[in-house]
Amino acid sequence: MNEAIIASHVSKNYGRVRALRDVSFSVGKGEVFGLIGPDGAGKTSMFRILCTLLLPDVGTASVDGYDVVRQMSDIRRRVGYMPGKFSLYQDLTVQENLEFFATLFGTTVEEGYDSIKAIYSQIERFKDRKAGALSGGMKQKLALSCALVHQPSVLFLDEPTTGVDPVSRKEFWDMLSMLKERQITIVASTPYLDEVRRCERVAFLSEGQVMGIDTPDVILDRFKDVFNPPGIEHEKTMGVAEENVIEVEHLVKAFGDFHAVDDISFSVRKGEIFGFLGANGAGKTTAMHMLTGLNQPTSGTGRVCGFDIRTQYEDIKRHIGYMSQKFSLYEDLTVAENIRLFAGIYGMQDDEIARKTDDLLRKLQFEEHKNDLVGSLPLGWKQKLAFSVSIFHEPGVVFLDEPTGGVDPATRRQFWELIYDAASRGITVFVTTHYMDEAEYCDRISIMVDGKISAMGTPEELKRTLNQPDMDHVFTYLARQATRSSD
Amino acid sequence: MIKYLLQKEFLQIRRNSFMPKIIFIFPIMVMCVMPWVMNQEVTNIRVDVVDTDRTTESQQLVHQIEQSNYFIFNGQKATYQEALKDIETSQADIILEIRDGQYLIAANAVNGTKGSIGSSYLSQIVTAHVQPSVVAIQSKVSTLFLYNKGQSYKVFMIPALMGILMMMLCGFLPALNIVGEKEKGTIEQINVTPVSKWSFILAKLIPYWLIGLLVLTVCLILSWLVYGITCQGPLLLIYLLAILLALFFSSFGLIISNYSDTMQQAMLVMWFFVVCLMLLSGLFTPTRSMPSWAYLTTYVNPMHYFIDAIRTVFVRGGTFQSIAHQVYALVCISTLMAVWAVKSYKKNN
Amino acid sequence: MTRIKMNTFLSFVIKETRHILRDKRTMLILFGMPVVLMLLFGFAITNDVKNVRTVAVTSQMDHLTQTAIDRLAASEYFSITATVPQPQEAELLIRSQQADLAVVFAHDFAAKKSGVQFIVDGADPNMAQQWVTYAQQVILNPQSSLVNLKLLYNPRMKSAYNFVPAIMGMLLLLICAMMTSVSIVREKEQGTMEVLLVSPVRPLMIIVAKAVPYLLQALLILFIILAMSATVLDVPLQGSLGWILVVSFIYILLALSLGLLISNVAQTQFVALLVSAMMLLLPTVMLSGMLFPVESMPRILQWVSAIIPPRYYIQAMRKLMIMGVGIGEVWQEVTVLTGMTILLLVISLKKFNKRLS
Structure with a gap:
């Protein structure tokens, strides 16, 4: 087998930070x-070096036989790259985005349609909608379609x-x-274990070094x-009281004709960990926005912590915590400053904040980073910190x-320990996730399909x-019944 | 609770790599450079003389022109055409032709002010030279300038510059800040907390108000140190006016940021309105010279009231009585804008 | 192969155009700005002496004094708001901001045809000087037949003649430099630049494609300004349209390369906006001779203004458009502009990052 990519002894430093050390x-x-x-x-740095976006400090690399330093334009003609934060043109429609990226790579949507059909067909009916108006997961699907619409000889994902x-x-x-069958080389990074297993070989990188290269297993x-x-x-039954903290009846949110949330009813008991699952665009985020008082429902009633979501949303906000994947903490503030800000917002006193901040950081074993800017922390740490805040x-x-x-996975596990700890203290947890192993961790789950709750x-x-072996199959079974995909 | 939000804003301003520089350098630059630039005084007018008479009298006249502060004698030209060539290539601004005892002044009037002032100065010199009797009449005319005895344009412009600075610091910066949070999505996190509209907005604005007042103080000190120009009226009134103007522009910035989705949009819309408000305020040109439709707009233009009032206090030494009318108008407009700003900011839609 | 390249290029241009068209508010501002500015500068912003609130001070109203006051009132420059017997009262009126100028006639004014004192609000020294000069001329009516006055190019002394080229200089720079730099930096900030760079498209083409819509927009605005100045403002186009367009085109290229340079320096839209506002717009308005004549500035600022491109463009346009001279008369300005354009274009293309820094 001839080699499509060879990296030998590649190192890259950003100032004092050593992103890659002697990677081959x-x-x-x-x-x-x-x-x-x-x-x-150092995964992203590696991708960028292979895509000729970054120069390695030491070592050489070649892609498809071309050197990444000297033969930049040859490589750029042959590779496809989907960066981690691939972003679309928000003010262009779905179709315009796709067409643009197709022509960018010298092909057309028709020519490349086969290779994107499976995913693009899910969003094709919204092709005249602006990309900025899509939900997070839908954007990702469009981004995937845009990255795959041409067929390069090497694909970096x-x-x-x-x-x-x-x-x-x-x-x-x-x-x-399918692409593999056409002899396209694919290099992908992923945090999902099921996806890791679908690779032929994987390289495990840690702190910029290759720890091992072998088959996934x-x-x-x-x-x-x-x-x-x-x-x-x-202990699943522990701490769950009879009292309902969230009660929702016949909740509807309509945008024009479109019912993003279509008549859902459920209740969550105090101290429960409630998993709120659903495919991208099933209406999860919209529902959550109504519960947290960011949005008004079109019809139906709901109470959170005993307050009406329609009229008493400001009271609700005093009694809830909220954390989103998109943003949680201010990156230009330090750890301690973020804690102080949010604690202060909820009316805690200075001495109490100071004491609890020290307790929290000790518990997270994070004392030495107290005065670090949040922007400089790794993602996993940010998320744990955001949850604690x-x-x-x-x-x-x-x-x-x-x-x-x-x-x-390791950080996710630590994250769930924090969730369990919170639940044991009587805090109700309402969580959405796409990791099915996490769904198993929940006390109770609901699965939304097309704006409705189809199982709970x-x-x-x-x-x-439903007679399925695990949650993954449960989810797949239910989500495949969806007829629409959008929010 | 607002204490914590304020702390956050100040920290973010300090951490920003660009902001402290702007806040520091901008006022100094504006105060030290602008007064020199905004100089409408007409000097150094280059004169071409076409003297076909060649009499002693005409030579004396040329000599007089050379001695005047306003003019630079560019040279004698043989013909009018030749002199015109100089004007076309921007080597001269004005031509004096002397022929058969007749005098013709031709001025480049592309810049109307410069052309008319230059030609009237020159015709005064010529008239005085030819008809000393007119000078005698004119010498009996005296002029008493109230205020600004030194006739310095800087005295006139410095209070206006303070207005521009307040507008930049209290209008543009908070507007960009809020749209920035919107674009990053951080505003959503604040919206799910019990932070009230008022505390969020105040926490955004107060830092810039304080910075604005600080900068104003720096400006007052600089104008004293660099130009020896001091405020003729009570300083407190200057601060009162500045606060009112800051209130207006920050509310205005907030309204624009509430309705804009991107920074570029906010910046352009803001810029557009600011340019219009400024040009129509009487900052550069007297409002009474405007046609009536334009003059009508000054009734709702807060910048106009501000410029009027701050010049009255700073240059003319006015007291509260003399600017009461402007202060009330500013209070009304600013309050109206503030209410609109708070109303248009929605935590829940 | 070339056809495919052309397709890619076109689709780029279409994409950029869509970005521009989608943002209705920005569009409105970009096209509304020239119109509004032209109207304001054409009509509203003038230094003309007009409607000066004047107080006549006379203790005895004889015939000659009356004629003088009537002459003042009849002129479009002055409007008599009050007639008072004592100068102190007039001064009070000025101090309370109810009048700008007081004309004090001596009691023997009629006899000697002299003895006039002006009391004037000197806060704005320029205007104060002009008021006095005008009033003097109206009252004393000196025999001016001796001197023939001829105002070249702008006989009615309209400020629009001066400002139209200035507005062109400012707006073209704003649109080409600021908008281009922001649109490139936005792609960097959003992460799409990474994909564009890795695509087979040559980086140079990305930049050229980005510039084309703004170039067209700038030309369109140029036409709007020229058309408005000829029709609405009555500022006739004296020179040859062809040369005006050629020089403008050089200037637009210069602005585009400046924008490209800014986009290389700035990492965020915020910085790009501030850099173009602070480092481009402010010096343009202040130092280019647009509002304030360069000759009146201190020597050191005149040197600074020598490196500001709009200065040469505005000067060239004033000559070409208003004075109607030939291209031979502006060769200096055009040479400087061309030199600057080539220099900036070379620097910005050299500096353009083909990789992430």
Whole structure:
């Protein structure tokens, strides 16, 4: 097998930060190769060097036989690249975005349609909508379509499926397999274990160094404390009282003719961990916005912590915590300053804030980073910190919108320990996620399809009644019944 | 609760790599450079003389022109055409032709002010030279200038510059700041907290008000140190006017940021209105020279009231009585804008 | 292959045009700005002496005094708001901001045809001087037949003649430099630049494609300004349209390369906006001779203004458009502009990052 990519002894420093240290690997032609590792391991730097966007400090690399330093334009003609924060043109419509990227790579949407059909067909009916008006997951799907519409000889994908629901992720990887048949070399990074398993070989990067290169099973087994940490023991009945903290009846949110949330009813008990699942565009975020008082419902009633979501939304805000994947903390403030800001907003006193800040940082073993800017922390740490800040004022309910998107398994596990800790203190947790292993951690889950709740119960109940082996299958089974996809 | 939000704003301003520089350098630059630039005084007018008479009298006249402060003698030209060539290539501004005892002054009037003032100065010199009796009449005319005895244009412009600075600091910066939070999505996080509209908005504005007042103080000190120009009226009134103007422009900035989605949009819209408000305020040109339709707009133009009032206090030494009318108008307009600003900011839609 | 390249290029241009068209508010401002500025500068912003509130001070109203006051009232420059017997009263009126100028007639004014004192609000020294000069001329009516006055190019002394080229200089710079730089930096900020760079499209083409819509927009605005100045403002186009367009085109290219340079320096839209506002717009308005004549500035600022491109453009346009001279008369300005354009274009293309820094 001839080699499509060869990296030998590549190092890259940003000032004092050593992003890559003596990295060497090679990828065969037509191979699906995974670059995996925790956040900040140097994956993105590696991608950028291979795409000729960055120059390596030391070492050489070649792609498709061309040197990344000297033969930049040859490489750029041959590779496709989807960066981690691939962003679309928000003010162009779905179709205009796709057409633009098609012509950019010298092809047309018609020519490349086959390779994007599986994903693009889900959003095709919204082709006249502006990309900025799509939900997060839908944007990602469009970005995928844009990246795949041409067929380069080498494809670099940097965490392409962050924020994408399990069903679409499967479809995406099926498409990648199709590309492989056409002898396209694919290098992808991903935090999802099921996706890691679909690679032929993976390189495990940690702190800029290659820790091992082998088949997924070998790597996952060898570094299982990183990738497959032991499950969390959780007494599920403990702390759950009879009292309802969230009660929702016949809630509807319509944008014109379109019912983003279409008559949902459910209740969440105090101290419960409630998983709010659904495909991209099923209406999760809209529903959450109504519960947190960011949006008014079109019809229906709801109470959070005993307050009406229609009239008493300002009271609700005093009794809840909220954390979203998109933004949680101010990046230009330090850790301590962020805590102080949000604690102060909820009316805590200075001495109390100071004391609890020290307690919290000690518990997170984060004291030495107290005065670091949040922007300089790795993603996983940011998310743990953001969660801790969102429950700092001991709210009745905390709403978590995809809190662990793009976070590696070990950090996710630590994150869930924090969630359990909060629940044991009587804080109700309302969480959305696309990780099905996390769905298993919830006390109760609901699955939204097309704006309606199509199933609700404990994970065991759902598996039993729908006769599926695990949550992944439950989700796939229900989500495949969807007829629309948008929010 | 507002204390914590204020702390956050100040920290963010300090951390920003650009902001402290702007806040520091901008006022100094404006105060030290602008008064020199905004000089409408007409001097150094280059004169071409076409003297076909060649008499002693005409030569004396040329000599007089050379001695005047306003003119620079550019040279004798043989013909009018030749002199005109000089004007076309911008080597001269004005031509004096002496032929058969007749005098013709031709001035480049592309810049109307310069052309008319230059030609009237020159015709005064010529008239005085030819008909000393006119001078005798004119010498009996005396002029008493009230205020600004030194006839310095800087005295006139410096208070206006303070207005421009307040507008920049209290209008543009908070507007961009809020649209910035919108673009990043951080505003959503604040919207799910119990922070009230008022505290959020106040926390955004107060830092810039304080910065604005600080800058104003720096300006007052600089104008004293650099130009020896001091405020003739009570300083407190200057601050009162500045606060009112700051209130207006920050409300205005807030309204624009509430209705804009991107920074570029906010900046352009803001810029557009600011340019119009400024040009129509009487800052550069007297409002009474405007046609009536334009003059009508000054009734709702807060910048006009501000410029009028601050010049009255700073240059003419006015007291509260003399600017009461302007202060009330500013209070009304600013309050109206503030209410609109708070109303248009929505936490829940 | 070339056809495909052309397609890609076109689709780029279409995409950029869409960005511009989608943002209705920005569009409105960009096209509304020239119109509003032209109207304001054409009509509203003038230094003309007009409607000066004048107080006549006379203790005895004889025939000659009356004629003098009537002459003042009849002129469009002055409007008599009050007639008072004592100068102190007039001064009070000025101090309370109810009058700008007082004309004090001596009691023997009629006899000697002299003895006039002006009391004037000197806060604005320029205007104060002009008021006095005008009033003097109206009252004393000196025999001016001795001197023939001829105001070249702008006989009615309209400020629009002076400002139209200035507005062109400012707006073209604003649109081409600021908008281009912001639109490039936005792609950097949003992360799309990474994809564009890795695509087979040559980086130079990305830049050229970005510049084309703004270039067209700038030309369109140029036409709007020229048309308005000829029709609405009555500022006739004296010179040859062809040369005006050629010089403007050089200037637009210069502005585009400046924008490109800014986009290389700035990492965020915020910085790009501030840099173009502070480093481009402010010096243009202040130092280019647009509002304030360069000759009146201190020597050191005159040197600074020598490196400001709009200065040469505005000067060239004043000559070409208003004075109607031939291209031979402006070769200096055009040479400087061309030199600057080439220099900036070379620097900005050299500096353009083909990789992430």
